[in-house]
Amino acid sequence: MVWDQVVDYLQDPATWSGPGSIPVLLWEHIWVSVVATIVAIALVLPLALWLGHTRKGADIAGVVVNIGRAIPSFGILVLTVMLLVQWGVSVLSVWPVLVALIALAAPPVFTNTIAGVQGVSAATVEAARGMGLKESQLVGRVEVPLASPVIVEGIRIAFVQVIATATLGALVAWGGLGRLIVDGFSVQNQGKVLVGAFLVALLAVIAEVGLSIAQRASTPRGLRPRPD
Numbered sequence: 001m002v003w004d005q006v007v008d009y010l011q012d013p014a015t016w017s018g019p020g021s022i023p024v025l026l027w028e029h030i031w032v033s034v035v036a037t038i039v040a041i042a043l044v045l046p047l048a049l050w051l052g053h054t055r056k057g058a059d060i061a062g063v064v065v066n067i068g069r070a071i072p073s074f075g076i077l078v079l080t081v082m083l084l085v086q087w088g089v090s091v092l093s094v095w096p097v098l099v100a101l102i103a104l105a106a107p108p109v110f111t112n113t114i115a116g117v118q119g120v121s122a123a124t125v126e127a128a129r130g131m132g133l134k135e136s137q138l139v140g141r142v143e144v145p146l147a148s149p150v151i152v153e154g155i156r157i158a159f160v161q162v163i164a165t166a167t168l169g170a171l172v173a174w175g176g177l178g179r180l181i182v183d184g185f186s187v188q189n190q191g192k193v194l195v196g197a198f199l200v201a202l203l204a205v206i207a208e209v210g211l212s213i214a215q216r217a218s219t220p221r222g223l224r225p226r227p228d
Contacts (some may be wrong), residue, residue, distance in 0.1 A: 005191025020179065026199065028177040030168070032094060032112050033162045040158060043102070045151075046108040050148070052117025053139050058176035059112040073165040076100045097169035097176075104165055105158035116147030145197025148218040156211035163204045167196075177203070 009015055015022055051060060084091040084096050120143050128142045144151070170178030180196025183189075 001089070002190045002194060005189055006193070006194055008209065009189065009191045009195060020183070021165065022180075022195075022199070025175055025177050025179050026203075029163070029166055029178075029203065031198075032098060032176060033159065033166050036098055036162050036166075037105045037155065037159045040097075040105035041109055041155065044106045046114055048110045048113035049081045049117060049139055049144070052114040053135070053143060055075050055118060061114045064107045064110055064186045067107070073100075073104055073161075074168055074171075077168050077172065078163070095175060096172060101162045101166060105162050108154045108157040109151075110154075112157070113147070113151050116150030116154075117143045119148045119150065149215055152211065152215040152218050156208065156215060159207050159211060160204050163207055164200065165199050 003185070018024070048061075076143050077097065080100040080103070081096040084099065090094050124142065125138060127210030128138050133141065153165075166176050167178035167181065170182040177200050180199070181193050184194075184196060184203070198220050
């Protein structure tokens with residue numbers, strides 16, 4: 001029965017064209033996830049690099065992690081919607097979802113960047129200083145390359161979380177692949193729900209695999225594990 005609904009939904013011409021079609025919803029889901037992650041990186045990465053370099057960010061990172069774990073993703077979304085509506089922003093716009101996703105993506109990038117930079121050997125940093133490198137050169141030429149695997153890991157975690165959570169945007173009348181799930185439930189079309197859930201899962205897996213490859217590629221050759 002469910003598989004029959006899946007086949008019927010996939011064979012429906014409206015599935016592949018129009019404002020509620022899979023290509024449109026998939027594009028909405030991807031671009032809001034990418035934009036939210038990029039904005040989060042731009043907002044927190046410089047501060048995290050500075051705190052990690054000065055070795056003063058451990059306590060701040062701990063607070064950010066605890067706050068991020070304490071607030072559910074849906075709670076962030078609802079709170080953002082309520083605040084923006086009070087400021088006159090339409091609940092139908094992308095802004096509530098985008099702000100909520102930025103807030104969700106920022107903590108993993110922030111904490112991993114601090115941890116990665118602070119994890120660089122103090123002896124390596126001092127040796128670079130002894131060679132005459134300035135503090136900005138130290139960060140750019142030594143700490144960031146050595147910390148890049150941990151930084152990319154934070155970006156990977158953030159991006160996958162954002163892809164999954166962007167689905168909740170449909171609950172506040174926005175689009176994305178979550179629209180398939182919400183609309184499917186509303187008309188009791190389990191095939192549509194299954195297609196939506198599968199596409200979200202597939203998108204998350206692609207992001208996970210792609211950024212895992214990027215994480216390995218960003219690891220300096222001397223730090224990569226040797227094959228047995």
